[in-house]
Amino acid sequence: MSCLAIVRLHLKKQAILISAIVGLVTACSPDRYKTYYIPSESMLPTLQVNDRIIVDRAYYQSNAPQRGDLVIFQPPMQLTQMLQGIMPLDAKTVFVKRVIGLPGDVVEVKQGKVYVNQRPLSEPYLTEAPTYDWGPIAVPAGALIVLGDNRNNALDSHYWGVLPQKNLIGKVFWRYWPPDRFGAVQTQSK
Numbered sequence: 001m002s003c004l005a006i007v008r009l010h011l012k013k014q015a016i017l018i019s020a021i022v023g024l025v026t027a028c029s030p031d032r033y034k035t036y037y038i039p040s041e042s043m044l045p046t047l048q049v050n051d052r053i054i055v056d057r058a059y060y061q062s063n064a065p066q067r068g069d070l071v072i073f074q075p076p077m078q079l080t081q082m083l084q085g086i087m088p089l090d091a092k093t094v095f096v097k098r099v100i101g102l103p104g105d106v107v108e109v110k111q112g113k114v115y116v117n118q119r120p121l122s123e124p125y126l127t128e129a130p131t132y133d134w135g136p137i138a139v140p141a142g143a144l145i146v147l148g149d150n151r152n153n154a155l156d157s158h159y160w161g162v163l164p165q166k167n168l169i170g171k172v173f174w175r176y177w178p179p180d181r182f183g184a185v186q187t188q189s190k
Contacts, residue, residue, distance in 0.1 A: 032058045034170070036072060036094065042148035042155065043096055046070070046125050046186060052177035053096075053185065057170035065144055065165065067116070068187045069099040070172035073146070079160040094169060097156050098125075098187075101137070101145030108135035109158060114147070125149055125186055134158040142166070 038051040047053065047070075055072045065071065072094050080089055101107035105116050112129035114121040115136075130151040135158075139145055143162035148154020157163060172185050 032056060035176070036096070036172075038096065041153055042150050043070075043098075044150040044153075045127050046098075046149045047096065047172075047175070048181075050178070051175055051181065053172050054174040054176060055170040055172050059171040059173075060165075060168050063171075065099050065102065065168065065171075067099055067102060067121075070096060070185055070187050071099055071144075071146065072096050072169040072172060073163060073167045074169060076160065076163055076167055079155070082160055095155075096172060097146035097148050097154070097163075099144050100147045100157070101139040101162075103139050103141045103143060105139045105145070106136050107139065107145045108137070109133060109151075110135075126151065128152060132158065137162070144168075 034055050034057055036053050036055060038047045038049060038053065041049055073096075075083070075089060075093060075095055079095075083089055100114060100121065101116060106118070108115045108118075109130050110133045112131070114123065114130065126149060128151065132152070137145065137157075139162060142165050144165060145157040146163050147156045147158065172187075175181055175183060175185050
């Protein structure tokens with residue numbers, strides 16, 4: 001058997017195993033776990049176009065959002081209004097971003113860094129610093145500030161404001177495709 005044939009066989013087995021795991025997880029708890037496809041570059045490099053992720057839709061029923069969480073959410077009213085006539089939105093349209101600001105925080109972007117409560121945020125997952133200034137914005141109760149990891153190419157809170165927590169659908173916790181990126185998704189900010 002050639003090396004190429006061995007590699008193909010290994011990849012096929014890997015794909016079958018991943019499909020079985022994802023199918024089992026979502027079938028056993030269809031109301032809790034849901035899979036999503038990443039269609040845009042707004043979360044690069046953490047999530048790439050064509051990545052497939054699993055979201056825990058029950059997570060925020062018993063846990064508060066934390067800085068660094070990757071979240072799936074329904075677009076808030078101000079974003080829906082911004083996109084009217086530009087991008088079709090329906091009840092199934094969702095977005096994915098990273099939680100940066102929590103209720104009571106003051107968030108500001110300046111000189112290529114994000115500041116939370118006047119302290120620079122450690123963001124090892126970024127490959128490019130933001131090239132814009134924004135804020136300071138005080139995060140009200142019941143809301144979050146969410147930003148894309150591809151800061152300069154993301155339609156996020158710095159365009160449309162705070163995200164009401166009621167719009168959260170769930171927490172991203174696992175990437176199941178592609179096989180070479182299979183595993184837990186990095187979610188920590190410091």
